[in-house]
Amino acid sequence: MSPLDHLNLRIETHLAAIYGEGDHSVLVGRLIDSMRLHEHFFEPVPFTNHWSEKDIALITYGDSIIPKEGTPLEELASFVSERLGDSVSIVHVLPYFPWTSDDGFAVANYDQVNSDLGDWADLENLSQDYRIMSDLVMNHCSTSHEWFQQFEKNEEPGCRFFVKASPLDDLSEVVRPRTSPLLRPTETASGRKHVWCTFGHDQVDFNFRDHDLLVEFVKIIRTHLDHGISVFRLDAVAFVWKEPGTECINLPQTHELVRLFRTLIEHVKPDAVIITETNIPNQENLSYFGNGNEAHGIYNFSLPPLLLYSLTYGDCRSLIQWLMRMPPAQPGTMYFNFIASHDGIGLRPAEGLLSHEEIQSMVGKMVEYGGLISERALPGGGKRSYEINISLFDALQTEEKFLCAHTILLGLEGVPAFYIHSLLGTRNDREGAISSGMNRRINRHQWNADELRNELENEKSPHASVLKKLLERIDLRREQAAFHPNATQFTLHMGDQVFSFWRQSVDRRSNIFCLNNVSGEEQRIPVAAINLISTEEWLDLISGDILEDEEGDVVLAPYQCIWLANRRKHLPY
Numbered sequence: 001m002s003p004l005d006h007l008n009l010r011i012e013t014h015l016a017a018i019y020g021e022g023d024h025s026v027l028v029g030r031l032i033d034s035m036r037l038h039e040h041f042f043e044p045v046p047f048t049n050h051w052s053e054k055d056i057a058l059i060t061y062g063d064s065i066i067p068k069e070g071t072p073l074e075e076l077a078s079f080v081s082e083r084l085g086d087s088v089s090i091v092h093v094l095p096y097f098p099w100t101s102d103d104g105f106a107v108a109n110y111d112q113v114n115s116d117l118g119d120w121a122d123l124e125n126l127s128q129d130y131r132i133m134s135d136l137v138m139n140h141c142s143t144s145h146e147w148f149q150q151f152e153k154n155e156e157p158g159c160r161f162f163v164k165a166s167p168l169d170d171l172s173e174v175v176r177p178r179t180s181p182l183l184r185p186t187e188t189a190s191g192r193k194h195v196w197c198t199f200g201h202d203q204v205d206f207n208f209r210d211h212d213l214l215v216e217f218v219k220i221i222r223t224h225l226d227h228g229i230s231v232f233r234l235d236a237v238a239f240v241w242k243e244p245g246t247e248c249i250n251l252p253q254t255h256e257l258v259r260l261f262r263t264l265i266e267h268v269k270p271d272a273v274i275i276t277e278t279n280i281p282n283q284e285n286l287s288y289f290g291n292g293n294e295a296h297g298i299y300n301f302s303l304p305p306l307l308l309y310s311l312t313y314g315d316c317r318s319l320i321q322w323l324m325r326m327p328p329a330q331p332g333t334m335y336f337n338f339i340a341s342h343d344g345i346g347l348r349p350a351e352g353l354l355s356h357e358e359i360q361s362m363v364g365k366m367v368e369y370g371g372l373i374s375e376r377a378l379p380g381g382g383k384r385s386y387e388i389n390i391s392l393f394d395a396l397q398t399e400e401k402f403l404c405a406h407t408i409l410l411g412l413e414g415v416p417a418f419y420i421h422s423l424l425g426t427r428n429d430r431e432g433a434i435s436s437g438m439n440r441r442i443n444r445h446q447w448n449a450d451e452l453r454n455e456l457e458n459e460k461s462p463h464a465s466v467l468k469k470l471l472e473r474i475d476l477r478r479e480q481a482a483f484h485p486n487a488t489q490f491t492l493h494m495g496d497q498v499f500s501f502w503r504q505s506v507d508r509r510s511n512i513f514c515l516n517n518v519s520g521e522e523q524r525i526p527v528a529a530i531n532l533i534s535t536e537e538w539l540d541l542i543s544g545d546i547l548e549d550e551e552g553d554v555v556l557a558p559y560q561c562i563w564l565a566n567r568r569k570h571l572p573y
Contacts, residue, residue: 003043007267008032014260018253019209027211034218035264044270047292047332051273053483056474057090057133057417059341061104062117064420067449073118075449077126083456083467084423087474090231091126092133092417094342099142101202103342103444105135105235106142110220120227127228133275134229136261138217139236140203148204154189160210163196163242172379175247176239177279177348177386179377198239208240208257218264225265231273232265234258234295237288238278247379250284258294273297275336279346279387282322282353289333297336300414301349304339307408308388309354309362311401311559314519316499322353323501324491328413334485335414339405340422342444344374344387345395359385369394370428372439389439391421394428399462400559403469404516407542407561408499410477411514413489418470421445424452425466476541480565481505482512492530498523498556512541513564517556524553536566 001009008028015024032038060076067075073096080091095104098114113119123132141148150158165171165183174182176198183194184201196205206213221232241253258276265272275297276288282302288295302322310316329335347359354362363373363385371390375383388395396402402425409416426445433442455463477483482503492500497519503512513530517523527550532538538547541563547554556562 004038004041007037007041007263010263011260014256014263017256018260019211027214030211030215031218031264034215035222035268037264037267041267042270044266047330048270049332049334049484049486050271050296051334051415051485053480053485053487054086054478055090055415055485056088056478057092057336057415058084058088058420058423059092059094059338059417060420061094061342061444061446062096062114063446064444065447065449065452071118071122072116073113073122073126077122079452080126080130084471087471087478088130088418090131090133090415090417092231092233093123093126095135095137096123097137100144101142102200103438103440105137105199106140106144106203107137108142108144109146110137110141111223124228127230131230131273132228133231133233134224135233135235136217136221136224137235138206139239140197140199140205143202143204151195151204152186152188157210157212157216159188161207161213163205163207164193165196165242165244167194169244171244173245173247175249175379177376179375179383196242199236205242206240208253218261221261221265222268225268225272230269230271231275232261234261234274234276237276238280238284249280250278250287255288255290255294258288259290262294262296275299279343280348281351282349285349286327289330292330292332296332297334297415300335300337301346302353303337303409303412304345305347305350305359305362305388306353307339307405308345308395309350309358310499310518311396311405312362312365314521315496316518317496318354318358319499319518320491320493323412328489329486331486335412336417337409337412337414338417338419339409340392340419340443341417342419342440344389344440344443346387347385348376363388366390366395369397370430371395372430372433372442374439389433389442391426391428391443391445392419393422393425393466398559399425399466399469402466403473404518404559404561406470407473407563408514408516410473411483411501411503411512411516411561411563413485413487413503415485416477418474419443423467423470425463473542476563480510480512480541480563481507482510482565494525494529495523497521498525500525509567511536511566513562515554515556515562515564517558517560520558522558523556525556526553527551530554530564532564533566538564538566541565 063072098108147158184197241251242248273296276295306319310319366388376386429445455461482505488504490502494500499516
């Protein structure tokens with residue numbers, strides 16, 4: 001069997017799992033043609049890690065920094081190059097397409113860059129030095145998209161591209177993150193229809209049962225690859241497939257669609273990476289690894305609320321218990337770790353890890369700090385807090401706590417991702433949230449480029465201080481093989497106030513004990529409790545202090561972090 005024949009068979013297998021048994025040869029051919037795989041393709045090597053300890057991601061909107069002249073994407077490129085340099089390797093530019101609502105996630109055209117931001121050339125230029133991560137917003141599109149306009153006119157092909165349902169259907173079990181009505185009445189040329197809207201009435205859900213829609217999305221993927229995109233974030237992917245009478249989340253067809261997209265993408269670009277964005281309970285989130293054949297990476301959604309709780313109350317028991325139960329990422333997969341993003345701090349991923357009372361206590365505390373709370377509708381009626389909307393700096397209140405949180409982020413197994421407003425120590429933008437009516441705008445401030453430049457060039461500015469200290473920690477991490485995203489990680493037990501874990505490089509030569517005081521009180525850890533190898537000299541990478549007394553205690557000041565390592569850098573043999 002030729003390699004192309006083998007690829008055809010793999011695609012056929014994916015399609016049979018999605019659509020049922022039958023002859024899918026025509027659709028296979030269309031997908032092959034759409035990805036131009038008949039021209040040339042690569043055979044990916046399974047279980048390959050396309051990342052290292054040097055990989056750090058930046059999450060940002062294309063217009064997080066507004067220039068006086070030029071395009072926002074040009075300004076972003078200048079900021080990344082001049083201020084961050086090699087400290088980041090992946091730039092996640094949040095939806096940069098023409099859009100109508102939800103700050104980019106109601107996409108009106110998947111083939112263009114929003115002219116207010118720049119054009120494809122700006123992204124291609126950025127991709128010369130950084131890996132570009134792009135959102136594949138595949139669950140829904142804007143009501144202004146050409147396909148939905150066709151739906152309203154009962155014209156091909158859009159008339160088949162959206163999920164319809166009846167108000168009489170049993171949809172009581174549907175899980176979703178919003179409180180708006182699920183169905184949107186829509187007048188069409190063939191009468192009134194009710195379309196499915198998981199997120200809002202300007203975001204209409206796609207019907208992936210339609211083969212033509214699948215082909216169109218594969219064309220979109222190929223376009224992005226052609227423009228230098230190498231990391232794909234599958235936005236809200238858990239909701240993609242609908243079956244009335246079920247929860248309509250994490251269905252088998254959804255998982256198979258992810259596997260299909262992976263097969264197609266990695267045969268065009270073997271080092272491309274797919275990351276699933278599934279803001280759901282931890283066990284459900286982990287399922288998107290599949291058997292090492294689904295997502296390369298998953299957003300580690302439980303980390304933000306658990307870490308926030310630990311630093312708010314000086315108690316890391318829940319964080320420790322969660323980390324102990326997390327399976328190590330298998331070769332070719334990784335955790336995509338973050339503690340802040342353009343969205344709020346999700347609370348569903350804390351379910352089963354924090355009690356309802358603990359969650360509500362944290363919600364109340366964040367409201368005291370100026371935060372806002374978004375809710376979701378519960379199956380069968382009622383509402384529940386869904387996410388906390390707040391800047392991470394305001395959530396943690398002090399630079400010490402803030403730095404501690406990001407040091408933990410840098411040490412954990414996985415690829416760390418920094419939200420631009422965390423790097424800059426941006427505060428709550430309550431005015432933006434209130435004026436827009438969107439809670440999430442509180443953490444989506446737009447900096448004036450000149451104002452930001454003045455802040456970062458002022459040594460006394462808190463924004464300059466935060467950026468300088470975070471970059472120092474990032475650069476320390478990038479020198480350590482023990483911080484490879486797939487290096488060994490063991491949870492340590494140093495009490496309820498010290499979140500501790502051990503990282504060891506794949507070759508076992510580099511060891512780092514990460515001790516993080518999450519409390520406002522001094523903590524003392526006996527050196528004997530850390531199990532340090534006696535033949536090695538140990539030092540704290542962060543302070544540079546050498547451990548002199550192996551019979552004494554390691555003393556941690558409030559919110560201090562120590563990276564106790566047996567070498568300053570991981571040197572080759």
